[in-house]
Amino acid sequence: MSEDLKDILSNSNKDIDNQQLMQYLQNQLSSEQQHDVERSMADDPFVNDAVEGLQSFDAKKNVQSYVNELHDNLQKQLAKKKKRKDKRRWKDQPWVYLAIAIILLLLLICFVVVRKYLGY
Structure with missing residues (x-):
C-alpha cells in the first residue's frame, strides 16, 4: 500500500483543502472564501459532515493533534494487518x-x- 493512501488527510477532497476548512472554523477567511466553503458544504454532504464534526470539537487548536493521533492509529492498524497477512503466507x-x-x-x-x- 502506498504511503499516500496511509495518510488520512492526503488529498481527501479535491474541492476544498484541509487548511481552508481549519481557517473557516477559526473565521480567518474572507467573506468570499467563506461563501465558497459554504457552497461546497451545500454541494457535498461529506464536506458538510466534516465541518460539522470539526465544529463539535471543544478545543479547535487541538484538532491537528487529533488528526495526528488518528494518523498514528491508522498506521498501527495497517502495520498489524500487514503482519497478520504476512504470517499467513x-x-x-x-x-x-x-x-x-x-x-x-x-x-x-x-x-x-x-x-x-x-x-x-
Whole structure:
C-alpha cells in the first residue's frame, strides 16, 4: 500500500483543502472564501459532515493533534494487518510444502502396495 493512501488527510477532497476548512472554523477567511466553503458544504454532504464534526470539537487548536493521533492509529492498524497477512503466507514456510509432498507420496505408495498385494 502506498504511503499516500496511509495518510488520512492526503488529498481527501479535491474541492476544498484541509487548511481552508481549519481557517473557516477559526473565521480567518474572507467573506468570499467563506461563501465558497459554504457552497461546497451545500454541494457535498461529506464536506458538510466534516465541518460539522470539526465544529463539535471543544478545543479547535487541538484538532491537528487529533488528526495526528488518528494518523498514528491508522498506521498501527495497517502495520498489524500487514503482519497478520504476512504470517499467513506459505511462501515463507517451505516445510508445509514438504510435508504435503511427503504425505501424498506415502498415500501413493500405500495405494500401489495395497493394489499389488490384494490383486485389484
